[in-house]
Amino acid sequence: MIHITLQKELIAAHGTMLLDINIDIQRGSLVTLYGDSGAGKTSILRMISGLLAPDKGSITVNQKTWLDTEKRIHQKPQHRKVGYVFQDYGLFPNMTVKENLLYALEKGQSKNTVTELIDTIELGDLQDRKPEKLSGGQKQRVALARALVRTPEILMLDEPLSALDNTMRAKLQDYILKVHKQYNLTTILISHEISEVIKMSDQVFVIENGKIKKQGSPIEVFTTKQMSGKFQFSGEVVHIEKEDVIYIVTILIGTNFVKIVAEETEIGTIAIGDKVIVASKAFNPLLQKVH
Ligand SMILES: Nc1ncnc2c1ncn2[C@@H]1O[C@H](COP(=O)(O)OP(=O)(O)OP(=O)(O)O)[C@@H](O)[C@H]1O
Secondary structure, three states: OEEEEEEEEEEEOOEEEEEEEEEEEOOOOEEEEEOOOOOOHHHHHHHHHOOOOOOEEEEEEOOEEEEEOOOOEEOOHHHOOEEEEOOOOOOOOOOOHHHHHHHOOOOOOOOHHHHHHHHHOOOHHHOOOOHHHOOHHHHHHHHHHHHHOOOOOEEEEEOOOOOOOHHHHHHHHHHHHHHHHHOOOOEEEEOOOHHHHHHHOOEEEEEEOOEEEEEEOHHHHHOOHHHOOOEEEEEEEEEEEEEOOEEEEEEEEOOEEEEEEEEHHHHOOOOOOOEEEEEEOOOOOOOOOOO
């Protein structure tokens, strides 16, 4: 179990903002921090990894104390077992994929760890290339492998997929889920994408102005009582077209576009770019195997 209590006064664009959170994370689970830009999500990860000092707080990871401001315990970042993946990869440009991974090994650690990760994350064909010869998705797979070299107790992913197109994003999500399960990791993901949060996480914490506004399973958090249909998907509105008295709304769900007929009352304030849930209550969906 991981217990995190953090307080820190942050300097936001409109003045100071008190970040004040209390989070419990079950070992082996994947949780998401979801919230607007500037809500404090990255600051939380930086405090967990020891890169940013809170004003007050404590962090215990599987019975080990990483931080306790009252007892003046403050483990250095290099002593906290975290793997950190950012949006902008952070690979060494002068090293090959394999060298980037070997460089992350701890003194005395077996090189087999790297060989195994190359195999798991399917980097075999890329291992002798330099990062400049890799696509964004491939670079992010290397960054993911590198974060796992020291078998972290917490894997932290700070919007790692936001620079990727939808197909690549879906593939990377699958890699993350694969290593999360295979290495029995405890993973904290920051994501802005509701569909990603629903696909990936066991639990979501909605952060607003430095506080936890809501928490629970993604479905509990993102669906409201009025939307209790069993059959539902979340997506993003990409187009709205008015036809006589109705509207045709095009929604991107994963990598598929779906057109929905909506009435004016349903449209309300929905605009292009909004995240929405498409749900249906009383009908019989067909299930077909795809080849
Ligand atoms: N070391 C710091 N000291 C004081 N304030 C900080 C510090 N680092 C960041 N902030 C401020 O804290 C606020 C929250 O930043 P943070 O990066 O945690 O937000 P975020 O939710 O991750 O946003 P985004 O989604 O844009 O990355 C911002 O207004 C930022 O300017």
